[in-house]
Amino acid sequence: MTNDRVLTVVEDLERTLVEFIRKHGITHAEYRAATDLIIAEVQAGEASLLFDVFLEAAATDMDNHDREGTIEAIEGPFYLPGAPWLDGPPHVLPQRPDEPGTPLLFHGRVTTETGAPLPGAELDLWHADAAGCYSQIHPGIPDWNLRGRFHSDDDGRFAVQTIAPPPYEIPKDGPTGRVLNALGRHFFRPAHLHLKLRHEYFGERTSQLYFPGGEYLGSDVANAVRDELVMTVRFVEDPEQSARHGLDSSYVDAHYDFAFAPEGA
Numbered sequence: 581m582t583n584d585r586v587l588t589v590v591e592d593l594e595r596t597l598v599e600f601i602r603k604h605g606i607t608h609a610e611y612r613a614a615t616d617l618i619i620a621e622v623q624a625g626e627a628s629l630l631f632d633v634f635l636e637a638a639a640t641d642m643d644n645h646d647r648e649g650t651i652e653a654i655e656g657p658f659y660l661p662g663a664p665w666l667d668g669p670p671h672v673l674p675q676r677p678d679e680p681g682t683p684l685l686f687h688g689r690v691t692t693e694t695g696a697p698l699p700g701a702e703l704d705l706w707h708a709d710a711a712g713c714y715s716q717i718h719p720g721i722p723d724w725n726l727r728g729r730f731h732s733d734d735d736g737r738f739a740v741q742t743i744a745p746p747p748y749e750i751p752k753d754g755p756t757g758r759v760l761n762a763l764g765r766h767f768f769r770p771a772h773l774h775l776k777l778r779h780e781y782f783g784e785r786t787s788q789l790y791f792p793g794g795e796y797l798g799s800d801v802a803n804a805v806r807d808e809l810v811m812t813v814r815f816v817e818d819p820e821q822s823a824r825h826g827l828d829s830s831y832v833d834a835h836y837d838f839a840f841a842p843e844g845a
C-alpha cells in the first residue's frame with residue numbers, strides 16, 4: 581500500500597530538484613560537492629543543525645498557519661527529554677552556585693484559546709548559559725543545568741527563576757559554518773528561552789521566546805524570530821521587589837502568556 585502523502589511530496593521534491601539542476605546548469609562536479617556536503621554534515625553530527633538553520637522555521641510557520649492561539653516556534657537541536665521536575669513554587673531552574681548571568685524571573689499564564697485557565701500544564705524549559713552553552717551538549721557543564729520542568733498552578737499561572745541567556749553563535753567550525761561563511765552570514769541567534777508545553781487539552785506545543793530589542797533579533801541565523809514570540813520584559817532595580825523573589829540584586833522580569841486551542845483543532 582502506498583502512502584499518498586509521501587508520493588505527492590517526495591515526487592514533487594524530486595521534480596523540483598531536477599528543475600533546480602536544469603535552471604542553474606548544475607554540473608556533475610557541483611552535484612557531487614553538494615551531496616558530499618550533506619554526507620559531511622551527517623558525519624560531523626550536524627545534520628539536524630544544517631536543516632534547523634535553513635528550513636525548520638518555514639516548516640513551523642506551516643503548522644501555525646490557520647491555527648488559533650499562541651504560535652509555535654522551532655525546537656532547535658539542543659532539546660533533551662526527561663529534564664528534572666522542579667520543587668516549588670517558587671521554581672528555580674537547576675544552576676551552579678556561582679551561575680554567571682543576570683537573574684531572570686520568567687512568568688505568565690497558560691490558558692485555552694478563549695482565556696480559560698489551564699491548571700497543571702507542564703512547562704519544560706531549557707536555555708543557554710551566560711557563555712551561550714547548553715548542558716549535556718557543550719562540555720564542562722553539570723547535567724541538566726538550566727533545564728527543568730514545572731506545572732502551571734490552579735489559575736494557569738507559572739513563574740520560574742533562572743538567568744537571562746545571551747545571544748550565542750551556533751557551531752561554526754563544521755560544515756554548516758562553512759556554508760554560512762560562504763554565504764557571508766553571521767552565526768548568531770538572538771537571546772531566547774526554549775519551551776515545550778504539555779496538557780491533555782492542547783497536547784504538546786514547542787515555543788521559543790525572545791527579548792525585545794535584543795541583538796540579532798532582526799538577523800537571526802535561523803530566521804526563526806516572529807513578533808508574536810517576543811516577551812514583555814522590564815529590568816527591575818528595586819531591592820524590595822528583588823527581595824520578594826529571594827534575590828539580592830536587580831533582575832530581568834519577562835512575561836509571556838500562552839493560549840492554546842485543543843489538539844487537532
Ligand SMILES: [Fe+2]
Nearest residue numbers: 656708772774
Ligand atoms: Fe537555543
